Amino acid sequence: MSRALQHGEIIGLVKPAVDAHTLGLATVRSLLGDCGFACVDAPAHINALVDRPLRSEDVGVIEAWVRSAGVTRLGFSYRLDPGEGVEKFERLVWALGASALLVDRGGPIRSLYFAGLPEACRAAAERLGDQVVVFAGDEADHETLLKLGVPPERITASMRDSAAYDEARLSFGREVLTRGLADAVRPRDDAAYPGFGTRSDTLEARLTDAHARGLGPLMRAHVGPYDEDRERAVRQMIAWARMLAQAGHLDILSLGTSQLTQSHFGQDWSGLANGGGVPIQNADEYRSISEAALPMLVRTYSGTRNVPALARIHERELNIAWHALSFWWFCSLDGRGPYDLAANLRQHVETCAYIASTGKPLEPNVPHHFMFRGADDVTYVVSAVLAARAAAAAGVGHLVLQTMLNTPKRTSGVADLARVRSILSILRSSDLRGMRITLQPRAGLDYFSPDLDLARSQLAAASALMDDIEPSDPASPAIVHVVSFCEAAYLATPPEVDESVRITRAALRHYRRLREKGEIENMASNAEAAQRQEVLERDARLTLHEIEESVPSPYSAEGLRLIFAAGFLPVPHLWHCREEFPEAVRRQTALIGGAVRVVDDAGKPIPTAQRVAEASDIARRLARADALS
Template identity: 55%
Template sequence: MLDRVHHGIEQHLPPLMRAHVGPYAEDREQAVALFLDWTKQLAKTRMLDILSIGSSQLTQSHFGEDWTGLSNGGGVPINNPAEYREVWEAARPMLVRTYAGTKHVPEMAKMHEEALDICWHALSFWWFSLLDGRGENTVLQNLEEHFEALRYIASTDKAMEPNVPHQFAFRGCDDVGYIVSGYVAAKAAKAQGIRTLILQIMLNTPKYTWGIQDIAKARALRTLVGELEGPDFAVILQPRGGLDYFSSDLEKARAQLAAVTMLMDDIEPDNPASPQIIHVVSYSEGVRLADPEVVEESVQITRYALKEYRRLKKKGDMPEYGKSAMVEARTRSLLKEAKNMIKFIEATIPNTYSPRGFYSMLRSGVFPLPWLIACKDEFEAAVNQPVQFLHGGVHVVDREGKPLSVSQRLFGIARNLEDIGFAPSITHSADSSWLASGSGGGQKEQYGEKH
């Protein structure tokens, strides 16, 4: 994968194109056979660079088990390593990857490495567990397995993609929490020995987000994660469209795909080699699964939109949206707020970049999740934080709907950490003096303290 990325940069080629593919059929063997046919078709036309197997939930949660009586909610129902090897053969010359397991995560990562030669791994840390109903692990168990999987992935020298920020955004997380979640996942990966990070940024999430806010949020996250880069840690940007963004009107969806491609180019407008990879969400996803013809058309739309947008900007016929004063001001604000939160959690949470540290972030309300459905009692402090759309962005607000800054939320988060035994007493902590720089104790009921 890295060789292809570097070759593309050197030869001034378009970004690598990745897409999810996964037909559905009631019969398991028929579904796998159809997927192999689709894979061969995509390999023959050579328009797609990276094939992501849209695997079944059963594949993720019950791999290698007897599926009798279990319902398949869709996706490719692969259930043994031999079938993965068939996919690898059928996909040449495409690179191939798939979802992580939702249990036995390190063992599944090893199997994907051996049977599929997976081009990079992806981990969701808190998610694909009891937290969202996608797996059997508790959140803490999930984190422990994911950190173990990180160490295994590091031993293979493969890249890792945190499948994280948009999972929080789906549940109502504010823009600052989105950025912080992506940063801490990247820093944890680096700490466990990962040398290459695929930074996936899902735009249009939530779908009501304004483009200006999208660019600023993405740029702030890319900037923060970029501060981790060095001789032993590289970051590859991979933006994508949002899952809920695309219209059921296929002509409108085609236009939306072109529009979101332009946003991607404005994340790093001064870097002609950015983005390095584009995760193409096929335009039909708002209505039906994408077959090879739709996948290939979606890749064509993406490539053309990117090429034409760059041509028009170069001629001066298109405004430089990515360099607007509004984008730059919002980016600076988000960076400041995210850095304040990161400084706080690193000073307050012992062993911040550990399973227990990550669990305490969620439990104490670092990431507001007002739309969370499962585990609401366990993560009460996250659920009890209201958010509101303001000027196209997502903000934590008080009971009157007024935005709360990070500094105004810190005392409540610190109190929650103390209450659940995940941090030293804030009244005795040497680092507690700067907590008072915000609201002190007066605001603590407004950001999720347990009562």
């Protein structure tokens, strides 16, 4: 069913509501836009339909959307359980056939696309044959476009060519793999400081020890098995925690909990749908996992309901290494929590004050969530700074700065360096009331190939990129969030987590040796990275200045809501609450030269000064209206 795209065709994109992963669709949308083809996102009610068995009346609802939107190709993305993904897609295909929407029945839809995990893609191809073109996430940009049916002459040369820096890092990653450098990595000796490996241990003590012994960054990895049998999943998590602790490679266990753990902790879950992650329901289970994990430190997700209360439970039962908050996210804005944006921000700012009282660090999970929804590089930087300043205003004394690289995956390495360096530069020159900043970079969710050997090389290449953020500082980064190499194919178990940590350590050591010998470029003096940072940092500082001039109490919950509502942080690919926040979704973005820019209808970049001036006017108007209400 693969046919060449014609001028004027429209590609519809469907994503089941239960799947929170949006980045792959954003990438496809951007790629097709660069080639002159339009995409339309299915509205929320269409996405929700394919989460359940379809009724006869649902067929007409789907048909009405397809015809009214002018859809001629239909893409479907589901990156959770492979069996569920194919089942949901088959429901959609059945509905299209029942309403004669496919081209072989005289309908408008000329091609179907399925994007999912490799196992799901294989199953979809086996069941549906040439009805569907499948995408496992491993395709290069030009391969993706060809499979979508884009004529070769419409694909730009820049899409086919990789940047020299990115090619060099991937070549380095292959060298790490072929030489087996990770095999030589051994567990580090336990520290001897008082409290090590006990329930009174702290991140600060662990960081101080690692720095004093020259051990390099602490390693954190995310782990959370899911099973429909809840108690079996918890038992498996306890066993995995023991395995990782005994292996001795991982420093910080990041506990990946389920959606109901975050929203209904300690409550009756009967009849409630749950999302992926370990389904922890009570405090005893938290404590059992944390004890099994010793001597590792433990951290986990915040709640999406009663956020301060769950933070207190995490403090008491986990001795949590640091707390994590997403501020604008995990609420009605992204469909992952029950609160509206205003209530969510109030809960998070209140939780910041509690975190400050504990003396524990805070990790804002912020900039990458904006990027998942189509934000530009300026928004990446500004959102990180806003979250840090809000935390400082609440009294938080230590910030774990998580920065997700390779997001979207077509981002160039030098653009990533400019982003993170800009954040660090602005924060270090800000009045943060003495707040400590600890850098924690990570590879992107959408970056890794399902080809496991290629993914291992990509992990090493991403590790090199992390080390190039501050190549002159041997203590940076202080923490690395290790994304396991197999995540694009299947859930990482302890052996894959340990191997990923060893690859990361080996890559960092080898990369630093090569830099010392002058065999690789020292990116501290790379002119392109410096020039990109200069422009990006200037635009981010301008945006922050305009925010502080036009938004009353910008680092309060209401101020952060107003910043979003006024359009300072554009998210054109937001799936939820679009009518509530029209200014936030009004602008479009595009990947230009490896960086994401805000563009006009013709695809031309809009100057930041122009955009933020308009947002400032809107903010003042909204603030006046709020004052009168």
